[in-house]
Amino acid sequence: MLTRRHLLGTAGASAALAASGLSLPKFSEAEAAGVPLTPGIPAGVQSIAAMEALPGKKPLIRLADRPPNYEAPLEYLRTPITPNDEFFVRYHLADIPEVDVKTYRIKVGGDGANGQAELTLDDLKTMPAFEVVAVNQCSGNRRGLSKPHVPGVEWGYGAMGCARWKGARLKDVLDKVGLRKETIEIEFGGADGPVVDKTPDFVKSIPIWKALDESTLVAYEMNGQPLPHFNGFPARVIVPGWTGTYWMKHVNAISALTRPLTSFWMNPAYRIPRGKFPVVARFTSQEYAPNTPITEMVVNSLITSHRDGAKIKTGKVTVSGLAWDGGYGIRMVEVSTDGGKSWSTAKLGEDLGRFAFRPWSFELSARRGRNTIMVNATNKIGQTQVADLIFNGAGYHNNVMQNITLNAA
Amino acid sequence: MRRLAVALVAATIALPAAAEAPIQLKKGEGLDKVEGNCAACHTLAYIPMNSPYLDAKGWDAEVNKMIKAYGAPIDEADAKAIKEYLSKNYGI
Numbered sequence: 001m002l003t004r005r006h007l008l009g010t011a012g013a014s015a016a017l018a019a020s021g022l023s024l025p026k027f028s029e030a031e032a033a034g035v036p037l038t039p040g041i042p043a044g045v046q047s048i049a050a051m052e053a054l055p056g057k058k059p060l061i062r063l064a065d066r067p068p069n070y071e072a073p074l075e076y077l078r079t080p081i082t083p084n085d086e087f088f089v090r091y092h093l094a095d096i097p098e099v100d101v102k103t104y105r106i107k108v109g110g111d112g113a114n115g116q117a118e119l120t121l122d123d124l125k126t127m128p129a130f131e132v133v134a135v136n137q138c139s140g141n142r143r144g145l146s147k148p149h150v151p152g153v154e155w156g157y158g159a160m161g162c163a164r165w166k167g168a169r170l171k172d173v174l175d176k177v178g179l180r181k182e183t184i185e186i187e188f189g190g191a192d193g194p195v196v197d198k199t200p201d202f203v204k205s206i207p208i209w210k211a212l213d214e215s216t217l218v219a220y221e222m223n224g225q226p227l228p229h230f231n232g233f234p235a236r237v238i239v240p241g242w243t244g245t246y247w248m249k250h251v252n253a254i255s256a257l258t259r260p261l262t263s264f265w266m267n268p269a270y271r272i273p274r275g276k277f278p279v280v281a282r283f284t285s286q287e288y289a290p291n292t293p294i295t296e297m298v299v300n301s302l303i304t305s306h307r308d309g310a311k312i313k314t315g316k317v318t319v320s321g322l323a324w325d326g327g328y329g330i331r332m333v334e335v336s337t338d339g340g341k342s343w344s345t346a347k348l349g350e351d352l353g354r355f356a357f358r359p360w361s362f363e364l365s366a367r368r369g370r371n372t373i374m375v376n377a378t379n380k381i382g383q384t385q386v387a388d389l390i391f392n393g394a395g396y397h398n399n400v401m402q403n404i405t406l407n408a409a
Numbered sequence: 410m411r412r413l414a415v416a417l418v419a420a421t422i423a424l425p426a427a428a429e430a431p432i433q434l435k436k437g438e439g440l441d442k443v444e445g446n447c448a449a450c451h452t453l454a455y456i457p458m459n460s461p462y463l464d465a466k467g468w469d470a471e472v473n474k475m476i477k478a479y480g481a482p483i484d485e486a487d488a489k490a491i492k493e494y495l496s497k498n499y500g501i
Binding site: 042043044045047048049050052062063064065066067094148149151152153154194195196197198199200264268 | 429430432449450451452454455456457458459460461462463467471478479480481482499
C-alpha cells in the first residue's frame with residue numbers, strides 16, 4: 001500500500017521541480033555506451049547504467065533513479081574537495097520530499113532527554129557555527145568489486161566525496177534539551193521515507209561519545225552553499241570519519257536514547273563481522289556476538305589521474321590520487337611499480353584536516369609497454385590497505401590496494 | 410465520478426515515474442509479476458545491476474528479504490513466479 005506521505009511527497013517534488021524550471025532528464029541508449037564503469041563490477045550494470053544529470057547536478061553515473069543512486073566518475077575525484085554538483089547521491093527509500101524551509105523543524109527529544117525542542121533552520125544558523133572538511137563515503141562503496149559479488153547497489157569507486165561542511169555542533173543541539181546520564185545513543189530520522197508503509201523507515205543511531213564529539217555537526221552548508229537537495233537539504237548530520245550511513249540527510253528528528261535503537265537499518269543492516277577489520281571506533285551498545293555496526297572508514301586510496309589500461313607516453317608521467325581514512329589522518333602513501341616488491345613514497349598534497357581527502361602524486365618513469373602502478377596508504381596509527389579482500393556479505397570496507405596498468409607508447 | 414477522481418490522482422502521481430529511465434527486462438514467464446510488484450518501490454534497474462552472479466538460492470533470498478525485511482506486499486504465488494523469473498533470466 002502506498003502511503004499518503006509518499007503521494008504528497010512525490011507530487012510535491014515534481015511540482016517543485018516544474019516550478020524551478022528543471023525537469024528530470026531523459027535516458028538515452030547512446031548515453032549508456034559512454035558510461036565510464038569500473039572494471040570488475042557485475043556485467044549486468046552495463047545494461048542499466050547511464051550518465052545522467054539530476055536537477056542541480058552535473059552528469060553522474062546513474063545506477064538507479066528510484067531511489068536515486070548515482071556515483072561520481074573518476075574525473076570528479078581529482079581534487080581534495082568535491083564540488084557540490086559532482087557529489088554522489090545515495091538513498092535507500094524512494095519517498096523523498098522537497099523540504100520547505102518555512103515548515104522545516106528538527107524535533108529534539110527522546111527518553112534520554114530532559115526536555116524537548118523544535119529547531120528551525122534559522123535556529124540552527126544562529127547557534128555557534130563550526131566547519132569540518134570530511135569525506136562522506138557510502139559503506140558499500142566498491143561493493144561491485146567484491147569477489148564473489150554480493151547483492152546491493154553495485155558501486156564502483158565513486159560512492160564518495162569530500163566537502164567543507166558548516167553547521168552547529170550536535171552536542172550544542174543536544175544541550176538545548178539536556179541529556180540524562182542514562183543516554184547511550186543518539187538517534188536520527190530524516191524527512192525521506194519508504195514507499196510502502198510496512199518498509200522500515202530509515203533511522204540510525206550513533207553512540208553518545210561520537211555524538212558529543214566536537215567534529216560531529218548538524219550541517220546546513222556544503223562548500224559554502226546550502227546543501228543540494230540530493231545531499232540532504234536543508235540539513236544533514238555530519239559524522240566525520242564514519243561511513244555515510246550515519247550522515248542522516250534532511251534530518252528532522254534527533255532523539256536521545258537510553259536503550260539501543262532497534263531498527264532494520266541498525267540490525268541486521270549495516271553490520272560487519274567482528275574481529276575481521278582493524279577498526280578502533282566501537283559501538284558497544286549495538287555489538288552482538290557475530291557482528292557489530294560498521295563505524296569508521298578503513299584507510300584507503302584511489303588513483304584518479306588515470307584509469308586502468310590508460311594509454312600514456314614514455315618518460316615522466318604524474319600519477320595522482322586521493323587517500324583517506326577514519327579520521328586518524330594519512331601519514332604516507334607508497335607506490336610500487338614492480339607489483340609490490342619495492343615501494344617508493346608518493347608526495348602528499350594539501351592537508352585539509354584529518355577527516356579530508358589527502359591528495360598524493362608520484363612521478364612515474366614510464367617505460368615502453370606495460371607499466372603497473374600499485375598504491376598503499378598508511379594512516380597515522382599505522383594501519384594500511386590490504387592486498388586481499390576481507391570478504392563480508394554486505395561488501396563493506398573494501399580497501400584492497402589498486403594495481404593498475406598504464407600502457408606507454 | 411469518484412473513480413474518475415481517483416484515476417486523475419493516479420495519473421498525477423505517475424508523472425515522476427514517467428520521467429524515470431525505462432528499464433526493459435528480458436521477456437519471460439513471470440515478467441508481469443516482477444513489473445507489477447517490484448516496481449512499486451524501486452526501479453527495475455536493480456535486477457540487471459545484480460546479475461549475473463546470483464544462483465536460484467541467492468535470488469530466493471533477495472525476494473524473501475524484500476517481503477520479510479522491507480514489507481513488500483507480495484503474495485506467495487507471485488513471489489514464487491518472481492523467484493523463478495529472476496533465477497531463469499538473471500541468475501547463474
